Amino acid sequence: MFSEWKFAAKDIAEKPDLFTSGHRACAGCASATVLRLIMKATMGPTIVTTATGCMEVASTIYPYTSWKIPWIHTAFENAAANASGIEAALKILKKKGRIPQEQVDVIAFAGDGGTYDIGIQALSGAVERGHDFLYVLYDNEAYMNTGIQRSGGTPLGASTTTSPAGTVMPGKLEPKKPITEIIVAHNIPYAATASPYYWRDLIAKARKGIEVNGPAFLHVFAPCPRGWRSDISKSIELSCLAVETCVFPLWEAINGEYQLSAPSKAIALKPERKKPVREYLQMQGRFRHLFTPKFEKVIDEIQRITDERWQRLLKKCSMALN
Amino acid sequence: MTTQEKVWKEIPMAGVCWKPSTQYLTGDWKTYKPIRDLEKCTRCVLCVLFCPDGAIHWKPEKEDIEFDFNFCKGCGICANECPVDAIEMKLAEET
Amino acid sequence: MAVAKQKMLALNGDEAVAYAVKQSDVDVVAAYPITPQTIIVERFSEYVADGEVDTEFVCVESEHSALTACLTAAATGARAFTATASAGLALMHEILYVTSGCRAPVVMAIVNRALSAPLNIHCDHSDSMVERDCSWIQIYVENSQEAYDSIIQAFKIAENQELLLPVMVGLDGFTLSHTLENVQTLPDDLVKKFVGTRKFPLVTSHEGKNVPFKLDPKKPMTIGPIDLYDYYFEHKRQQEEAMQIAPKIIQQVHKEYAKISGRRYGNGLIEPYHLEDAEMAIVCVGSTSGTVKTVVNELRSKGTKVGLLRLRTFRPLPVKEITKALENVKAVAVMDRSLSFGGHGGAVFHEIRHVLYDASKHPYVVNYIYGLGGRDTSPNLIQKIYRDLQRILETQQIEKPVQFIGLRE
CATH class of the missing domain: 3.40.50.920 (Rossmann fold)
Incomplete structure (x- = not known):
């Protein structure tokens, strides 16, 4: 149970990895940290399914596997349908007495491509049907596995291989789709955003998502040095800055009630702590072109959108100032 | 492909994996290697939590951490996040 | 064994399929409606609503998810069934290969219907003939009686431990699906006994243990990895081997079924x-x-x-x-x-x-x-x-x- 869970750093550190070493994620991959930490939030029997993508490919290059729990991958767009089938099977097999009478948790991992874009239909259906599973979106903001193509989760101004910064185009023209709000609109019992820098918050949210009855959605920010053209040592730092700039605020919605999580709440209470997006953008090569006279207005636009979305979130959390 | 690889009748069906990735060492990917200052280190274990590769272990019996260079890819996240700057990244071939 | 006393029911092809599924102790049915398959899911929903089946019925949002959910349910150890037609089967195309590649013994009724465009809801075999290379067993039936018999046989064929290949049973849209026929049905307990419960062959996992082939938290296993030029070919060869032994198993099941039902369709092939x-x-x-x-x-x-x-x-x-x-x-x-x-x-x-x-x-x-x-x-x-x-x-x-x-x- 959640109340029995120990969240001290050493308790977490001591827990053996269920997503193990020897995976072939790039050096500095925050998604790998995210998966490790979330797997540390599990307590009992667990089955994991993963959509096609970086973490699937990096963790199961045949004949090797990084998973110490039962794991299945089938395709790209159907992680939530995978989970639906597993959950349905567990329910009926337990009822018929063909498997032990114990809770088996089901977790689905998918990237931004597999969630915002091609997987949204299966996800929407599974959430509407109310299957008991935790869906984790590890969001590295583009199709990194296929070579950094833009997705619905790619932010405005980011240069990707299908939204390249050119002489006339400033990278991607559209801001991120508000995926977690879309899922909250399904009346999901639990949805939250998280960042690996705030590891305790991340693990606590994963634990809540596992324990809640019915579907849970966890949107985790996952910097990708390869695709973001950022220093490989800066992935966790970037996941902190994204929160500090309110580019990626941390919040949860419990039965549709929005509330800010501690790191973002601190900013809401002391707005002077909110850092300019420029600080976050300048650490990443994917935004390099914005720091030229031709495209610098895009930075203002990113700031404007970030502020607007932050204000809207504050209203949802009943924390709007003024 | 080497001749040691199994023929089709010998492998498990359906692509079921038969080796743990802990047998696949990624340690040789690294250019830089983390070197820890034992004096400075407070054993806060943040590096253990943040390491993408699970290559830093907390050993409660020793009250200390241990790097596993078989898997460390040398990203330097541990050094970057260390709150007391106890980890320095050095060229692996020089250490 | 003597031929069982049977009950004659007036059923159309779709109803005969739904009735066979009802009797086959199916654990998970995940399906999406499409003409002319709809009656199968409707009848089955009624069985669920009336508590006549012990089945988890997942009313999915697409055929792609229908087959996906059946695949993972089967991988978790369940007996799984779905049904579709035409465009629905085309939407499943990707997962047809994944299902057979994962050796998930799913059974699916295909109510054969033409493919668009122009849109047409009536029978031809374009939908399933185009899927002949996807490593599924394909059985085509002549009438509703055979649809009933073949669905029951299909579970036993698919789940044969040597085989573990999914099976599709094709019945002609409208001509069979919507036409009332007299169908002889076996007693519930006899069908249940005939199909039995699922058994799992042992495979060697990454922990070096021989464990039953399913997702079991006590005996972890990785299914569906990325498999490159060093082993993919070998896995495909294994599937072809399963196809090579399939005729023997199809005939065997057909023969066993003939013993209890008294019905034969040639030699089953x-x-x-x-x-x-x-x-x-x-x-x-x-x-x-x-x-x-x-x-x-x-x-x-x-x-x-x-x-x-x-x-x-x-x-x-x-x-x-x-x-x-x-x-x-x-x-x-x-x-x-x-x-x-x-x-x-x-x-x-x-x-x-x-x-x-x-x-x-x-x-x-x-x-x-x-x-x-x-x-x-x-x-x-x-x-x-x-x-x-x-x-x-x-x-x-x-x-x-x-x-x-x-x-x-």
Whole structure:
């Protein structure tokens, strides 16, 4: 149970990895940290399914596997349908007495491509049907596995291989789709955003998502040095800055009630702590072109959108100032 | 492909994996290697939590951490996040 | 075992399928409605609503998710069933390969229907013929009775531990799905006993242990990894091996089922009809075989040596059986209810002619494309085909190897 869970750093550190070493994620991959930490939030029997993508490919290059729990991958767009089938099977097999009478948790991992874009239909259906599973979106903001193509989760101004910064185009023209709000609109019992820098918050949210009855959605920010053209040592730092700039605020919605999580709440209470997006953008090569006279207005636009979305979130959390 | 690889009748069906990735060492990917200052280190274990590769272990019996260079890819996240700057990244071939 | 006392019910093809699924102790049904399959999911939903089945019914948002959920349910150890048609099967295309590749013994009813465009809801075999290469066993039935019998057999075939391949059972849209027939049904407990409970072969996992092939938290296993040029080929060879042993298992299950039901469909693979001394034969799959049989009877009564080979199992292709059944026939007309555009005929024609190439004698083999989009194929048209074969034998010449029949020309 959640109340029995120990969240001290050493308790977490001591827990053996269920997503193990020897995976072939790039050096500095925050998604790998995210998966490790979330797997540390599990307590009992667990089955994991993963959509096609970086973490699937990096963790199961045949004949090797990084998973110490039962794991299945089938395709790209159907992680939530995978989970639906597993959950349905567990329910009926337990009822018929063909498997032990114990809770088996089901977790689905998918990237931004597999969630915002091609997987949204299966996800929407599974959430509407109310299957008991935790869906984790590890969001590295583009199709990194296929070579950094833009997705619905790619932010405005980011240069990707299908939204390249050119002489006339400033990278991607559209801001991120508000995926977690879309899922909250399904009346999901639990949805939250998280960042690996705030590891305790991340693990606590994963634990809540596992324990809640019915579907849970966890949107985790996952910097990708390869695709973001950022220093490989800066992935966790970037996941902190994204929160500090309110580019990626941390919040949860419990039965549709929005509330800010501690790191973002601190900013809401002391707005002077909110850092300019420029600080976050300048650490990443994917935004390099914005720091030229031709495209610098895009930075203002990113700031404007970030502020607007932050204000809207504050209203949802009943924390709007003024 | 080497001749040691199994023929089709010998492998498990359906692509079921038969080796743990802990047998696949990624340690040789690294250019830089983390070197820890034992004096400075407070054993806060943040590096253990943040390491993408699970290559830093907390050993409660020793009250200390241990790097596993078989898997460390040398990203330097541990050094970057260390709150007391106890980890320095050095060229692996020089250490 | 003596043949069981059976109950005759008036069922259409879809209802016969739903009834068989109801009796087969299925754990998970995940399905999405599409004409003319809808009655299957509707009837099954009623069984669920009335508490008549012990099944988790997942009313998914697409066929893609329907098959996905069946696949992962089967991988978790459940008996899983779905049903679809036409565009629904096309949407499943990707997951058909994944299901067989993961060796998930899912059973699926295909209520055969034409593919768009233009949109058409009526019968032809384009939807499932195009999926013949996806490593699923394919059985095509002639009537609703056989639909009922074949679904029950399909679970036992798919779940055979040596085999573990998914099975699709094709029944003709509307002609069978929506037409009431008398169907003999077995007692519930007998069907349940016949299909049994799922058993799992042992495979070696990454922990070096031999564990039952399913997702079990106590015995972890990784299914569906990325498999590159070093092993993918070997895995595909394993699937082909399963297909090679499938005829034996299909026949065995068919025989066991005949013992309790008293019903046989040839040997389970092919059903020869008056072929022993036939000079001319039609080869066909599905419900049109019934029409052909009527015409064969009529022509036989006039002394013409005609016969029919109904292909019940199309995948795996029963090569030996087809050869033996047809090599002494002098002229063969293959009827295809689908067309491989630009491919010189339909799928069944391609394969029958291909099989006969290695036969000791080579009959004339011609192709008739018929019934696309639900076009009716009357006994007159079948008679014309036999007349054409007669002319080929008289002239010793094929004028047109591939023809359309029942088309306004």
